[in-house]
Amino acid sequence: MMTETDRSVACITNSMADLRETEEALFGILDYVLRKNCREDFSAEEWEEFILCCQQLDKLEHSMHKVKAIVVSWYQAPG
Numbered sequence: 013m014m015t016e017t018d019r020s021v022a023c024i025t026n027s028m029a030d031l032r033e034t035e036e037a038l039f040g041i042l043d044y045v046l047r048k049n050c051r052e053d054f055s056a057e058e059w060e061e062f063i064l065c066c067q068q069l070d071k072l073e074h075s076m077h078k079v080k081a082i083v084v085s086w087y088q089a090p091g
Contacts, residue, residue, distance in 0.1 A: 020082045027075035030068075037068035 014022070044062050048054055054062060 020086070023075075023078055023082060027072075027079045030072050030075045034068050034072040037065035040065040041069075 040061065044054070044058065044065075048058075051059070
């Protein structure tokens with residue numbers, strides 16, 4: 013059975029994986045932003061990839077909120 017600490021560490025580890033994935037997504041977004049001027053400049057496939065990269069940013073934000081909650085709970089004064 014996993015303890016609360018084990019679950020917390022697993023959550024943080026998963027968030028670190030999300031961070032690495034998001035780094036790749038940011039490079040993808042930057043590439044598109046530098047090459048495209050408007051939505052019409054994207055092919056359907058490029059637009060889908062761009063949207064997936066943006067969704068990865070949202071996933072990271074959610075993960076960071078979870079990590080913040082874990083860290084705060086670890087360091088709150090007892091009682």
